Amino acid sequence: MSKAKWIWLVLLASVYAGFWHWYGGNGDPISEEEGLAMLERVEQVHAIRIEDTPEGSMSRNLRAMLPHDDGKEFYAVNLETREEGAAALEAEADYAAIVFPLLLERGGHPVFVSERAGLMLGKYGEEIDRVAVVRYRSLRDLLDMIADERMVEGNAFKTASLAHTEVFITRPTITFVQVRLMVGMLLALLAIAGLALIGRVQNRRGRLDAA
Incomplete structure (x- = not known):
């Protein structure tokens, strides 16, 4: 050759x-020490105190994850109820313009985004407009992204575009991605x-x- x-x-x-x-x-x-330091940075950037946030808030849930972190990648499943109107669509586009670069900088990216087409079982799905699955390289990367000052504006756009959202963390048992x-x-x-x-x-x- x-x-x-x-x-x-x-x-x-x-x-x-x-x-x-x-x-x-x-x-x-x-480590819990590193995680708490990063959460403190989140508090400073977003001008919040975790103790003042309600049960189920992202900050409280992430703090609860620290002792159980294994350093591996995970997938966040987002169940979203969208706001209606042109202003919400514009805010959604502005949010994506901020968050996508922050994700890619840290090895994260959307895996799956889908609009609800109907119901197969149960009733909770009636409240869901869209499902989005996002890959994160690690909990450390997620915390680092949230602590980025650009997320302050990003969160404002997210709030304007979504009426409600639920997010839970998964690790795949079977995946073709x-x-x-x-x-x-x-x-x-x-x-x-x-x-x-x-x-x-x-x-x-x-x-x-x-x-």
Whole structure:
């Protein structure tokens, strides 16, 4: 194999190794001391005191998660009831413009977003307009995102766009969402295409030199 082809393969392998490290999902558990310090930062940024928030608030629930953190990725399932009107739609777009970059900076991203189409069982679903599943790299990353000052404005937009939301944390038992595999397959296709292109260029040069 030519030197150019080896360089191409090493380059793609380095890109994939960097992506694997960045995407993470299997880090060290957050210590309670570190977690409480990050929650204190959240209080400062959002001008709140956890003790003053109601039962079921995000701050209280996240504090309760600290002793049980394992450092691994998780998925947040959002059950949303939307506000009506053009102003709510505009606020929703503004919220997404703030939150999506914050997620991606920390290896997070939406996995699934769907509008309710009907009911199969039960009645609670009548109150739900949309379900969104979001991947977080770790609890540490979630806390760091919430403590970002941009989330102050983001939360205001979220409040304006949603009448109510419930969020719970899950870890998949069975999943077909394999981001690492999809990225690996994409890079493998690029490797094949790149090797073929390099081969054609080298063959053309060889024919020109021979002529």
